[in-house]
Amino acid sequence: MGNRIVVRKEPSQGVPFKYLFGEQEVNAQDHGLKKVEFDPKPFDGGKFRLAYKGKVFCKEEPSSTLNRARFLNCWTMRRDADRPYFPCIVKQFRRSHAQYAKEWDKDLTVLNKAQDLARKFNKDVRPPVKIQFAGAFLYQVYQPGAEYEQSGFFWPRLEKIADASVQKAEKVCVEPHFEGKFVKANCNNGYVGQFVDPSLGELSFHRTAQAFSHWTWTVTEGALLVCDLQGVMKEGDWQFTDPAIHDAAGTQLYGLTDLGPRGINAFFRTHTCNHICQHMKKPDAVIDIGLPAPIAHVGSTTFSFELVQVSSAVHDQQDFADILDHAHRGTCYAQAVATLVRHAERRIVGRNVEPHHVIADAIVKKHGTKGGCVEPVLNQVCPPRRLRWREVRADDAARCLQLGRAVLCGFHLSDKQWHSFSEFFRRFPSEVLGELPDPSKDVLSGHGCVLIGQDPSMWKAKNSWGDDFGDGGYFRISKKLLEQMQARFFDIFFVEEDLSAEDREAYKNWCRNSHLHTVSTSS
Template identity: 30%
Template sequence: MGSSISHETYESINEDFYDGKKYYAKFTEDYFAEGACRYAFMGTLYGKGPRNKTKCVTKVFKDEAASKLKNWVPEIAASKRAFRYAQHFQENYFPRISGSASEIEFLIPLLAQMKNISGINLLWFIEAFKDERYVKKRSMVAIEPFIEGSYEKFNSNGGYEKQGGLHSIVNTFSHWTWHVSGHKYMVCDLQGVKSGRKYILTDPAIHSAGREFGATDLGAFGMERVLGNHTCNNFCEQLGLGNPYTGIPVASGPRSTTYSFQVTEEDMMRADQRRASLYPYLPAIFE
């Protein structure tokens, strides 16, 4: 008679951003959601901190070659920078806005290496079957708290923007990050859950002048796509945010995240050369 085991990670290589503790995750064999490049699995966190035995989501790259630490590091850096922008926005700019009682927060993942792959052991120690359909042993994965609520995509890194006044503050936030960074950074690809007064967001992309944030960072080309498809709203006006692409048609990308390998070589060459067609880079107000 055999025993069944679940997917399991080693303890995270980084501490939890909120409580400073390390955790590991056990998660299901089958994913519950997927994007262009990753699968998401439901699971449970374990460790000595307050999040022990809480629900989590483990994210795995579809391409095994991408599941290395070097490919996750830019994404963690993007989440941390987005978190800092959201804090600064909350503390210094929300008081200037009338009509919005919302807050914005970004989740910062834990990184961990896979330890055990789900399967069946015979006699408790002989491996009979390993479920390596989606995840391999030693791969690096990202672990986040599970967000309760209705998951929504508010904008993408390729120009999609959810229309309507209900979530205008989120799209204003993307516009604002471009403004205060002196046009060098733009936090976008915003998705997550509206929970009470708070938008809890995950997996942001950041377009940067120097393309610092991995495959979803489309540089100046990506900023043009987002600005060219952004409809300025009342919050943008209250903050005095200008948009040089207003009234200029710019092709929109899909609702899903756009990766650098999905756009033309010409566009990426222009992004790498830090060329923006309608705006200069300026001294930053906040980075």
């Protein structure tokens, strides 16, 4: 007889981890939930997260009625060998984005905030379909688990064939497992889901979901908007999980899926009111006007750090390559200013934006090819185009990027540092530059570039040295190093009062075509 081979799974295990909901400390254990066990390998995943099937073991009566309504909403108890448990989904950030795991507490705050709004919506609006949001908890892995292969009949041999995808002490998010057809009603980037069969009542569900997102903006007086609505349609209820909230202040208060004013604008740009929300207030102001269609008609969640990719489309790569001799770098200031000017004008609906080389050539003709001071250049190019500029701190520069605006950055290095800078990106074009040698008492020379993206620890910049430099003309540098280099940051923007009559009329026409009202804000 041959050997029998069986694959055995040792589940990954975790224990409740405390987090803050406002000023309230939340712990799954306080609600009768015990450890979680889940498969060592994911069953599904997106671009940034992985999902595992699991069980949360619990007490017979896990919580009081009040706490259950808030924190155990949509959880369904089952039994395994007479042990009560909740079927669950465990979510983990992929290794490439593990640094964002510290944002889990914000995700859970979003769920609880959305649930509070849903209860008010159900009570005040009395929609045909009630809306619920699943409660979720934070857990910390203490046993990663593994997969083993057992072979043989009489003397079985056990051999590990794969480690778990999670690591010890890693924090994961635990949500209830939904039974039924999972549907995406809308997304956080303007995408609107399509119902399949009106005879099944799906039309009523979808209209209620879109109206709820609209209503959240109205009831909070424009302060926020709940979207990214996804879940199952069950017995007259929408059961949602993992929503997003856009904060109008643009501070990313609600985590990585909070796209701020850009996200709010994206929703209303594609939203068509139905009988539930047609009498609700709509925006008087559309924030960040001229925003390109946000990853249009893609039904997957957009994370704020993906806006790097959106922002990077501020100019064609050839804008630099066509006009710049790689060996001649004394016009970097002109290239950077020209890029920012074009980026700002493209946010003004109906503007005919001059080619990059026309703007850059005019700057170089006046200010020369041996470097230039940014302030007089900005004073030259901004007023005729009805633009304004300001110098900002690093934290303000980060907020500009979150709002979809590129930022000009200037810094100085010694010859020794320039050599290290160039050599680093020659050898490691897509890596993050984290240190440079001491400049000693060498003479420093300046450089200008355009910041087009970021994550919590680094900036992504567009350089003006051609495609063969760094990562296709781009480079990444740590925020700490740029701070040590005493870099300066400049923002180019516009306000409504400066716009021409033609600009205003073009925007009004765009609003009419987009079901929006007129603008009364700056960008």
